[in-house]
Amino acid sequence: MPQNKQIHLDNRPVGEATASNFKLVVSETPQLKEGEVLVRHHFLSLDPYMRGRMNDAKSYAQPQALGQTMGGGTVGEVVASKNAKFAVGDKVVGMGGWQQYSVVDAAQPGALRKVDTAHIPLSAYLGAVGMPGVTAWYGLVKIIEPKAGQTMVVSAATGAVGSAFAALSKARGCRTVGIAGGPDKCRYAVDELGFDACIDYKLHMDAPSLSRALKEACPKGIDGYFENVGGMVLDAVLTRMNAFGRIAVCGMIAGYDGAPLPLSYPALILVNRLKVQGFIVSEHMEVWPEALKELGTLVATGKLKARESIADGLEAAPEAFLGLLKGRNFGKQLVRLHD
Numbered sequence: 001m002p003q004n005k006q007i008h009l010d011n012r013p014v015g016e017a018t019a020s021n022f023k024l025v026v027s028e029t030p031q032l033k034e035g036e037v038l039v040r041h042h043f044l045s046l047d048p049y050m051r052g053r054m055n056d057a058k059s060y061a062q063p064q065a066l067g068q069t070m071g072g073g074t075v076g077e078v079v080a081s082k083n084a085k086f087a088v089g090d091k092v093v094g095m096g097g098w099q100q101y102s103v104v105d106a107a108q109p110g111a112l113r114k115v116d117t118a119h120i121p122l123s124a125y126l127g128a129v130g131m132p133g134v135t136a137w138y139g140l141v142k143i144i145e146p147k148a149g150q151t152m153v154v155s156a157a158t159g160a161v162g163s164a165f166a167a168l169s170k171a172r173g174c175r176t177v178g179i180a181g182g183p184d185k186c187r188y189a190v191d192e193l194g195f196d197a198c199i200d201y202k203l204h205m206d207a208p209s210l211s212r213a214l215k216e217a218c219p220k221g222i223d224g225y226f227e228n229v230g231g232m233v234l235d236a237v238l239t240r241m242n243a244f245g246r247i248a249v250c251g252m253i254a255g256y257d258g259a260p261l262p263l264s265y266p267a268l269i270l271v272n273r274l275k276v277q278g279f280i281v282s283e284h285m286e287v288w289p290e291a292l293k294e295l296g297t298l299v300a301t302g303k304l305k306a307r308e309s310i311a312d313g314l315e316a317a318p319e320a321f322l323g324l325l326k327g328r329n330f331g332k333q334l335v336r337l338h339d
């Protein structure tokens with residue numbers, strides 16, 4: 001059995017997460033028992049939710065245990081199997097964590113899923129045709145419930161969730177406006193992702209200034225907002241929401257490292273009779289097949305271009321993760337573990 005590099009959570013962050021919170025460990029891989037398979041990971045997914053799990057705080061999920069391999073989504077191939085349903089060479093998606101290999105009890109429902117890489121690259125199953133894609137689908141379809149001709153806005157627009165949101169929203173005939181950090185991301189949003197407009201929030205010091213830019217980009221107001229960020233961006237969007245608008249609260253990344261996120265205009269929720277609903281995608285497994293089917297078709301037909309930021313080697317994972325929390329990624333953040 002191969003030696004296996006792993007990254008453990010060594011200690012919990014105080015304020016901002018740092019590389020010293022993580023520790024590289026080399027371990028032996030145990031022999032397979034009946035029903036288990038050995039998966040060699042090609043890619044590890046880095047996701048903002050991992051920051052929340054580094055804290056020992058009450059949340060929708062258990063905190064990441066100290067001294068254990070960081071949890072996370074992986075894609076890879078089966079390299080040894082004692083399970084009749086999985087053969088050597090099968091391409092699979094699972095929750096292998098921040099390590100090069102995982103031993104998986106493949107008999108457990110949902111532990112490992114075989115995927116077809118004929119028309120969809122393996123890595124896309126961690127992004128557009130995976131959890132982030134379904135997240136965009138759920139918030140748009142089930143919470144925002146868009147109608148053709150309405151105006152949709154999404155923040156963190158060029159990221160894994162935001163880029164899938166653009167393709168799904170455009171497919172429903174909506175004017176689709178992004179908010180992203182920096183001119184390169186905004187240009188890419190319009191030229192490649194199909195956004196009708198994209199606003200660089202870094203050019204705006206405060207919510208009134210960003211609100212003016214939103215007025216120009218959304219002349220008929222905003223009917224649906226997919227919230228990924230919080231803080232000043234949410235304040236600005238609230239000032240442009242139409243009556244009976246819907247806000248899907250997906251993430252508030254501006255606060256994940258502990259910064260407070262005050263809400264300046266909560267009365268607008270009442271004045272505009274807004275629906276504001278948070279959600280966690282893993283609590284809605286019933287929609288995944290339908291969502292993945294649409295997302296797979298969008299990727300296979302080139303309507304959803306899933307840009308990726310790829311860090312090389314497990315050792316690069318902590319810095320890449322810290323970069324994701326600062327917007328240094330450009331598209332879905334992955335770590336390449338094996339070719």
Ligand SMILES: NC(=O)c1ccc[n+]([C@@H]2O[C@H](COP(=O)([O-])OP(=O)(O)OC[C@H]3O[C@@H](n4cnc5c(N)ncnc54)[C@H](OP(=O)(O)O)[C@@H]3O)[C@@H](O)[C@H]2O)c1
Pocket residue numbers: 047048049131132135156157158159160161162179180181182185228229249250251252253254255279280281282324325326327328329330331332333
């Ligand atoms: N509810 C759920 O079930 C669920 C599931 C998956 C993801 N999420 C949430 O969805 C959001 C996007 O996730 P993702 O995986 O697609 O990540 P991502 O958008 O690929 O990467 C995170 C992006 O957030 C932006 N960002 C970081 N710090 C920011 C700040 N202080 N202010 C404004 N923007 C900031 C950066 O983009 P810019 O450079 O453009 O600022 C960065 O690239 C996150 O909030 C995540 O927690 C929720």
